[in-house]
Amino acid sequence: MKLARRQPARPLISLVPMIDVMLILLVFFMVTSTYLNLDMIPFVERRDEAPAPTATAGEDTATMLVRISADGRTYLRGRELDPDMLGRAVRERLTGNPLLSVVVLPSTRATTQQLVSTLETLTRAGATRVRLMRLEAAE
């Protein structure tokens, strides 16, 4: 008598090609993605609401001008201030006038990091109305 040997059950779909595809996808995502954590600071904001308030003669004290020199140092009214002192000065002015608007005038030779650091100092001091003075392209 001949006994029929039981055929081992073959899997319906071979798993090996699937693993190949997944590995290729894995390598693709690992290689093409960037993993730097990114945030943003708005330069131009969508202004659907009221336009920026224009300073009138009586409000001239509500604006503060911060200059950034070419080497990244910050000046307030011609006096050089380090970030801590600048933050303190802004905080002092803000307690008297919470709507204080701060205008930043950077030198064209300052770097982006210096501008961002100054903006960060102002933001951390609590200034909500920080504006950047437009630089005319002098070429």
Added chain:
Amino acid sequence: MKLARPVRRTPPETIIALIDVVFFLLVFFMLVGRMDATSPFEVLPAEARTGADLPAGGTMVSVGAEGALALDGHATGADALVARVTAMLADRPDLMVRINAHKDARLTHVLPLVARIEAAGARDVMLIVTPGGG
């Protein structure tokens, strides 16, 4: 006669576990990474701890440390870049423009360009920063 019983081969490691691990890795890298167009030159964004979350989408202008420009990963000149952004803005007026400037880029390479993009009608321009640092 006693026949030696054939040694049973140990089953290979279960392949299902391997698939699970690969799948987890795949999902992890898909979630953690950003599929952005990379610029043709190195751009290290400035560091700031007060930045807001960067929304996805929009177009990306890259500014290198020496003032090299790229739009969505393709190197270009300032005039061509502004023309291209203007054309994109004509198509989609609410287009978001992300400025990815190297932290050592001089502002003379960045701010006039932003002013030109704003003059072209962009209402949503942002500077990319990276959290951390001092």
